[in-house]
Amino acid sequence: MVAPKPFLDYIDSNVPKFIDRLAEAVAIPSISGDASRREDVKKMAQWxxxxxxxxxxxxxxxxxxxxxxEGQVLDLPPAIVGRIGEDPKKKTILIYGHFDVQPADKSDGWNTEPFKMQFDKEKGIMYGRGTTDDKGPIMGWLNVLEAHHALGVELPVNLRFCFEGMEESGSEGLDDFIVSEAKKGAQGWFGGVDCVCISDNYWLNTRTPALTYGLRGLVYFNLAVSGPGADLHSGAFGGAVYEPMTALIALLGQLVxxxxxxxxxGVYDGINAASDEELEIYKNLDYSVDDLEAAAGGKIAVSDDKSTVLMARMRNPSLSIHGIEGAFSGAGAKTVIPAKVGGKFSIRLVPPQRADDIRVKVEKYLKEEFAKLKTKCKLDVEYLHGGIPWVADHKHWNYEAAKIATEVR
Ligand SMILES: [Zn+2]
Incomplete structure (x- = not known):
């Protein structure tokens, strides 16, 4: 199925205008995590x-x-909701996107000003904060809407929009709004929605776009190990006391x-092995171990087998150690014995794993392993946050429609 020619012609002849519009959006530094930029996020919402x-x-x-x-009380940026098309005979699609961005500064290593979009015509690449995440995808919808509007062509579906300005800061405020709207049913902004399209995702690599039909969940922990009443000096206390850092490192070493x-x-309980059909998908994806290593910036893949690497990334749980709080981390050779250290790690979850169940298993295991260390230090397992994993059926009409729409011209 190909889009009507007048539509495609309109898009082709308006490319410069569309690029300018994206540049205009990129120029508004709508950084949700920076209190001093809150007015810019609101400006972006109005725009x-x-x-x-x-x-x-x-x-x-x-x-x-x-x-x-940052010690202030600020208004959250508003969510922008919208609707166009009220035909009960058509499907109704809800589009999600976000108009806030991550911070960016030239000193972070950018070659160009991050909020002044640069278009490299030869390479066909646009550089600027938010060009892909997530202003560009939102502009894509504006371009489609504009083409239909200008040509007087009817949209094939009813569209609903939900654009937020806090995605890069935990989507604060959005959950409550969505829950309260959902309760309104047909009267709410999302009434009658048949499916949702989240325009905020990855490509498989730099060549091939991808449809995401699942997302791993998360449980995040901090292992707080304490002992002495204050930081000690190794010359005076080393060897004479149980040390929190020694216990923490031993414990972290038992995780993965x-x-x-x-x-x-018990962490892997209930997770099914991949079916032949699923394995076939991995085998045929336009992806290589080189792609992974190029993206990671090092020859560090856990396997030379493409399917193994893809499954590790997409369908298996994983455990990562993120950091140690309270440890000496400066330059030089300070001889401190830290009084209290925190080890941060998280587990990516896949269906049917549940955060509450995994949490119980993790806490039990850590307590047992800590007891085996026979240290006199104390362990507190802190559960920082969790998120549920989901996977949808990629054969659903929603994905079939998206596959047809995502054709490379
Ligand atoms: Zn995003």
Whole structure:
């Protein structure tokens, strides 16, 4: 199925305008995690709402309450919701995107000003914070809407929009809004929605776009190990006391093997092996171990087998150690024995793993392993946060439609 020619012609002849519009969006530094940029996030919300109105979308800016950040109380940026098309005979698709961005500064290693988009015509690459995540994808929808609007062509579906300005900061405020809207049923902004399209995702590599039909969940822990009443000097106390850091390192060493096998009993319970059909998908994907290593910036893949690496990345649980809080981490040779250290690690979850169940298994295992160390230090296992994994059926009509729509011209 190919889009109608007048539509494609309109898109082709308006490319410079579309690129300028993206540059305009990139120029607003809508950094949600920086309190001093909050007005820019709000400005970005207004800008987006005006763009949607221009192409016939009915909108509202939804206040999402207050936020405590950097010692201040600020308004959360509004969510921008919208609707166009009310035909009960058509499917109704809800589009999600976010108009906030991560911080960016030239001193972070950018070759160009991050909020001044540069277009390398020869390579066909645009450089600027938010060009892909996630202003570009939102602009894609604006471009489609504009083409239909200008040509007087009816949209083939009813569209609903939910754009937020806090995605890079934990989507604060959005959950409550969505839950309260869902309760309104047909009367709410999301009433009658048949499926959702999240325009905020990865490509498989730099060549091939991808449809995401699952996402791993997360449980995140901090292992707080303490002993002495204050930091000690190794010249005075080394060898005479049990040391928190020694216990923490031993405990962290019991979590996972070098090639990623999680050592916590019961963690893999209930996870099915991949079916032949699923294995076939991995085999045929346009992906290589080289792609992974290029993206990682090192020859460090756990296997030379493409399917093994893909499954490690997409369908198996994994455990990563992230950091040690309270440890001496400066330059030089300070001879401190830290009084209290925290080891941070997380586990990526896959269905049917559940955060609450995994949490119980992790805590039990850590307590047992800690007891085996026979240290007099004390362990507190802190559960920081969790998220549920999900996987959808990639044969659902929603994905079939998306496959047809994602054709490379
Ligand atoms: Zn994003």
């Amino acid at each position: 987006l709402e005006a763009q949607l109105n221009k192409v016939g979308v009915k909108t509202a800016a939804i206040p999402l309450g207050k936020q405590h950040i 093997t070098q090639d990623g096998r999680i050592l916590i009993p």
